[in-house]
Amino acid sequence: MNRIIQTTRDDYLIAGFAALAITIHIAESALPSPLPGIKPGLANVVTLVVLCRYGWQMAAWVSLLRVLVGSILLGTFLSPTFFLSAAGALASVAVLGLLFALSRALPGWAVGPMGYGVAAALAHMSGQFWVAYAVFVPHSGLLTLYPLLMTLAAVLGIVSGLLTRAILARLNSPPPGGNPV
Amino acid sequence: MNWVKFSRGDAVVWLLAATLLVSVYTMFWQADGHGAEAVVLVNGKRWARLDLFQNQDLKVPGPLGHSHIQVRDGQVRFMSSPCPNKLCVHTGWLSQGGEVAICLPNKVSLQILGSDPRFDAINF
Numbered sequence: 253m254n255r256i257i258q259t260t261r262d263d264y265l266i267a268g269f270a271a272l273a274i275t276i277h278i279a280e281s282a283l284p285s286p287l288p289g290i291k292p293g294l295a296n297v298v299t300l301v302v303l304c305r306y307g308w309q310m311a312a313w314v315s316l317l318r319v320l321v322g323s324i325l326l327g328t329f330l331s332p333t334f335f336l337s338a339a340g341a342l343a344s345v346a347v348l349g350l351l352f353a354l355s356r357a358l359p360g361w362a363v364g365p366m367g368y369g370v371a372a373a374l375a376h377m378s379g380q381f382w383v384a385y386a387v388f389v390p391h392s393g394l395l396t397l398y399p400l401l402m403t404l405a406a407v408l409g410i411v412s413g414l415l416t417r418a419i420l421a422r423l424n425s426p427p428p429g430g431n432p433v
Numbered sequence: 434m435n436w437v438k439f440s441r442g443d444a445v446v447w448l449l450a451a452t453l454l455v456s457v458y459t460m461f462w463q464a465d466g467h468g469a470e471a472v473v474l475v476n477g478k479r480w481a482r483l484d485l486f487q488n489q490d491l492k493v494p495g496p497l498g499h500s501h502i503q504v505r506d507g508q509v510r511f512m513s514s515p516c517p518n519k520l521c522v523h524t525g526w527l528s529q530g531g532e533v534a535i536c537l538p539n540k541v542s543l544q545i546l547g548s549d550p551r552f553d554a555i556n557f
Binding site: 351354360362363364370371396398399403 | 438439440441442443444445446447450453454457458461462
């Protein structure tokens with residue numbers, strides 16, 4: 253049996269952007285971190301750029317592929333790190349999807365990279381935190397950290413929003429197929 | 434859409450994020466382990482329940498005589514007790530949920546009630 257899978261232009265774009273995100277993800281994992289769970293989230297900038305240029309569906313693919321492939325390459329697949337990372341990515345993809353849908357429904361109130369960046373970072377941190385609390389460390393002392401972690405996430409979200417904005421400004425040619433928003 | 438502009442939608446998202454942060458701080462940082470009530474046990478039975486923010490002095494009768502308990506501004510202590518070594522008095526002021534002071538000879542004990550006790554267990 254010989255079946256040929258039809259690949260589309262979007263498939264290549266997803267693969268390319270996911271590869272870029274995975275590269276950043278792995279480079280970032282080599283950086284020392286003062287606290288577990290705190291990362292600059294530079295790989296998320298790729299997700300945000302894809303979201304703004306190509307829409308939510310492609311951004312979701314890129315984000316989830318990054319977590320999956322990144323964990324396989326780093327050797328953390330199915331380890332606690334992977335589940336935390338996956339929970340964060342799922343939460344942020346869900347929140348981005350909500351904001352993206354709202355932006356389409358109410359174009360006057362469309363969210364831009366600055367809003368997406370902060371929302372994604374907070375959602376990522378929350379998803380990660382609550383899975384950590386529910387599954388790995390169900391100790392009430394952990395809750396004291398939550399406000400601090402969320403503050404850090406908000407700051408890092410602003411940074412990733414700024415980066416996304418700068419990248420989008422450089423990529424000022426409209427994407428083939430038109431702008432989704 | 435102009436991506437460089439900080440849009441109205443961004444402002445809404447930031448406002449919601451700020452609200453979330455404030456509520457998260459008030460939710461998780463407001464409640465410290467500070468207890469508001471204490472119980473006094475005599476011979477293992479509850480003798481009184483004290484509001485720690487109502488200053489008062491109590492005389493608690495035990496087998497050896499009266500233990501004096503003092504409540505001041507959210508703290509409580511044994512001020513004096515007719516026991517030989519005064520361990521209960523030397524325990525000093527209690528304010529955190531779960532903290533205890535015990536006068537074994539006079540069979541009087543004092544414990545702060547708290548939903549989030551600071552200690553799981555204490556041994557001497």
